[in-house]
Amino acid sequence: MDVKSAFLNGYINELVYVDQPLGFEDPRKPNHVNRLNKAVYGLKQAPRAWYERLRDFLIMQGFKIGKVDMTLFTKDINGDLFICQIYVDDIIFGCTNEKLSHEFGDMMSREFEMSMIGELNFFLGFQIKQVKGGIFIHQEKYCRDLLKKFKMGDCKPISTLMSTNEHLDADVDGKPIDQSNYCSMIGSLLYLTASRPNIMFSVCLCARFQAAPKESHLTAVKSILRYLKHTPSIGLWYPEGANLELLGYSDSDFDGYRVDCKSTSEVSWSSKKQNCVALSTAEAEYIEAYVVCGSVPLLCDNKSAVKIAKNLVQHSRTKHIDIRHHFLRDHEAKGDITITGVRSEEQLADIFTKPLGEETFCSLQSELNVLDWSNFILFGIACGSVTKEPLNEKED
Template identity: 85%
Template sequence: MSREFEMSMIGELNFFLGFQIKQVKGGIFIHQEKYCRDLLKKFKMGDCKPISTPMSTNEHLDADVDGKPVDQSTYRSMIGSLLYLTASRPDIMFSVCLCARFQAAPKESHLTAVKRILRYLKHTPSIGLWYPEGAKLELLGYSDSDFAGYRVDRKSTSGVSWSSKKQSCVALSTAEAEYIAAGACCAQILYMKQSLLDFGVVCGSVPLLCDNESAAKIAKNPVQHSRTKHIDIRHHFLRDHEAKGDITITGVRSEEQLADIFTKPLGEETFCRLRNFFKIGVSRV
């Protein structure tokens, strides 16, 4: 780089744009502990009571039309700060993104949920990402359609409605909702494979882990079943890429479904166990 750019060496990198980098013999640890503590201080949560999870398992956030409004500017500032923190804290991704949906008209219930996230950060300020020396790159896909992928239709018990961005379609069973979600996951895997190829990294058949056996069978079976013929043809490209070998639909036990941490509030035991899949470490170690 010094041949192309005017540079000066000022020592080993240890701080960059709010990220703290520790380079030790066993690997590299990236965290945002200082940023996290400054964030708590900024929003007057430095002395708050710590809590072990960012969201309660029985918490349900909606528009809360009749709720008491709160200051939009403060709420948006909190969300923006937390979104930047997710770069090294995937454990708060679901709760932060859920709260971010209500920035247009935040209510007290939404602010309470955001403050709970800050209380969780008070409990875990030094968590970050650990990259061990000699680790090999492995691309895996986890697919789950619970909460973030589909919602049970409250007006009818006959089906499940699944939404993607601003478009929606109807699945008549959980298996079909899972199948549609797996299709969306497949599209992301193909994008990531192409991106890695630009860096000279060639990935073979990428495992796509799904905890719904029926959805996996729909993806593997080339026969168009009458029960799934109503699913839009655009979702069936999942079968094509399974047949081509771009991906491999693989079953995974529900307790090892990593996508759960991104799709629903979890209890403390399950949340902490799945959090460990990210190779998360603690900065003081």
């Protein structure tokens, strides 16, 4: 739903005065100013006032505010879960009971003036397809607009992001390029990773050179764009009735970053450098496992790292490892977490830590439910459950 003139609903708690608007001056009191009782557009307090008004209203209706995300509201209604997400004047809501969603829409319409209430299909650049069997989220329109923005609409598509032996470095002697344009490309690509975590490693690797980008770095970014040209409709598939099971995959690319010899780690669908230099693959994997040890159970593809975590004896070869990383060992001993080995070809975190061959890359991204919407369209047409819709270039 979309709230009409949302900021005009907020109440002002501070004393705020404004000049009389031109053409509406009081002839009897031309030098007076007006005191605001409610927020107006252009007032810096307006967004906060609107949020507080909406927050207080939802809390009065029995909603609970999120502890991490203050714009997320939830409510348990006789065993049915209702979720409401706020983004300024746009509100996304849903429930396991469709009737309750309609009731919520009616309740909000009575309190605020609404300009639109309907099924979610486009939000902040995300295209949402709700079909029989699940929900698919992708950014095909955003992806195509991105290619046009950076004049890559007619580029030659490629099927891989990076070569398996490709290693970017500072390229001190390389030719400098426009920094602002490079940073703009990186920022645009980072937003795309929300629905395409498979490009996270390549984007984050290129992001490390924003301070002094060179032609070689721009070539790597253009390779990412050429890959997007090849796969514009890839997104995340959330199947209906899927069993939710929390698993943590821990992986690190030892000495993967040639500039300072720090390893690349995967943390919660992100790709970042470790804070210290590891002296071995086992140490790099062990440090990474420590970072993600909040996940239960934890799967690691390095046997040595698993043994270090399970061995309570301080071995001479591990004495140089920072004591804080043995936090992992303590929780393993207490039974708070379980760390076990996993075969390298089944290590999902590999896609966030190193360049991969096309076959391995495609296999791992499918395990993450990163799929191509065009395949769903073909399958849906064959089954009669999905109709192929033309991409609306003017969709806002």
